Amino acid sequence: MTSRRVVIALGGNAMTGPDGSATPQAQRDAIREAAGHVAEVVAAGVEVVLTHGNGPQVGNLLVKNELAAAVVPPVPLDWNVAQTQATIAFTLADELDAALAARGLPQRTAGLVTRTLVDADDPHFREPSKPVGRFLPREEAERFLALGQVWEDRGPRGWRRVVASPEPRAVVDSAAVHVLAAAGFVVVCAGGGGVPVTDDGGDGAALRGVEAVIDKDLTAAVLARDLDADTLVIATDVPNVMVDFGTPAQRPLGRVTVAELRAHATDGQFARGSMGPKVEAALRFVEGGGERAVVTSLENITDAVTGDAVGTVLTAS
Numbered sequence: 001m002t003s004r005r006v007v008i009a010l011g012g013n014a015m016t017g018p019d020g021s022a023t024p025q026a027q028r029d030a031i032r033e034a035a036g037h038v039a040e041v042v043a044a045g046v047e048v049v050l051t052h053g054n055g056p057q058v059g060n061l062l063v064k065n066e067l068a069a070a071v072v073p074p075v076p077l078d079w080n081v082a083q084t085q086a087t088i089a090f091t092l093a094d095e096l097d098a099a100l101a102a103r104g105l106p107q108r109t110a111g112l113v114t115r116t117l118v119d120a121d122d123p124h125f126r127e128p129s130k131p132v133g134r135f136l137p138r139e140e141a142e143r144f145l146a147l148g149q150v151w152e153d154r155g156p157r158g159w160r161r162v163v164a165s166p167e168p169r170a171v172v173d174s175a176a177v178h179v180l181a182a183a184g185f186v187v188v189c190a191g192g193g194g195v196p197v198t199d200d201g202g203d204g205a206a207l208r209g210v211e212a213v214i215d216k217d218l219t220a221a222v223l224a225r226d227l228d229a230d231t232l233v234i235a236t237d238v239p240n241v242m243v244d245f246g247t248p249a250q251r252p253l254g255r256v257t258v259a260e261l262r263a264h265a266t267d268g269q270f271a272r273g274s275m276g277p278k279v280e281a282a283l284r285f286v287e288g289g290g291e292r293a294v295v296t297s298l299e300n301i302t303d304a305v306t307g308d309a310v311g312t313v314l315t316a317s
């Protein structure tokens with residue numbers, strides 16, 4: 001099937017260098033390449049809403065805040081999330097506008113600072129789980145553990161800081177995204193899962209930023225339902241979701257039903273903090289009424305929205 005409106009969630013490889021480098025040049029180079037792929041999707045006649053991760057960038061901002069604390073007042077984590085949304089959306093807009101113009105397309109890009117509603121009493125506030133910033137060897141991570149930070153062993157690349165990551169309940173600004181998309185803009189929104197806010201009065205009148213980083217794939221699923229997208233594309237650095245990942249028995253999943261993928265997830269097949277949230281996001285989107293979710297590599301996204309031949313393609317049945 002060819003999609004009408006898609007939400008594409010861009011993973012880390014679309015925004016940092018191949019080794020995870022987050023220098024401005026590495027970020028711009030990666031974004032330029034991602035923008036080329038996104039422009040191809042737009043050229044296929046599909047309405048595109050983009051969202052993106054911010055794990056490396058928001059972790060790096062935290063470090064800058066901490067190092068500069070004696071000189072300039074540190075800002076809370078929700079401010080840092082907003083700052084990463086602005087920087088990444090600005091860079092994506094530059095590169096995507098150039099890629100669209102190079103293809104003779106009339107569409108232009110609009111970046112939107114976007115808030116995501118979370119529950120103030122979400123238990124995830126008490127159990128940090130979202131990896132951010134750089135990887136460090138265990139001995140160096142231990143210095144930060146001693147300062148009260150939470151760090152976690154993330155495998156061969158080393159240890160990484162983890163922060164609170166509540167469940168996204170609603171994308172506060174999705175009506176504005178809808179208007180921009182309907183007006184023909186490629187919208188960059190809900191970056192880093194959205195700036196987390198709580199609604200203390202329960203009536204939406206007084207939202208308040210809270211210190212956390214939401215998983216961008218889980219927010220993408222909420223956003224895609226809000227916008228009535230037919231397809232959610234989760235673009236990462238592997239062409240397929242694997243079962244028995246990292247073992248000699250590993251095998252890629254192609255077309256799967258909700259029942260099959262849910263069974264693999266229940267079986268503990270997908271790691272927390274990497275493939276786990278992507279699979280969960282795909283499942284939530286289709287279980288919630290979306291037509292199709294695809295998890296695949298960035299290079300495959302045009303094929304993913306115009307057919308069913310690439311990636312892990314999830315449909316209701």
Ligand SMILES: Nc1ncnc2c1ncn2[C@@H]1O[C@H](COP(=O)(O)OP(=O)(O)O)[C@@H](O)[C@H]1O
Nearest residue numbers: 011012013236237238241242245271273274275
């Ligand atoms: N079951 C699995 N199938 C495929 N990849 C997996 C699986 N489990 C873990 N991974 C790893 O997850 C990575 C993608 O997750 P992550 O790096 O968090 O993505 P992104 O930064 O693109 O959002 C892949 O590079 C792969 O190494």
Ligand SMILES: NC(=O)OP(=O)(O)O
Nearest residue numbers: 053054055192215216
């Ligand atoms: N916020 C978020 O999910 O970022 P990453 O995808 O970079 O981990």
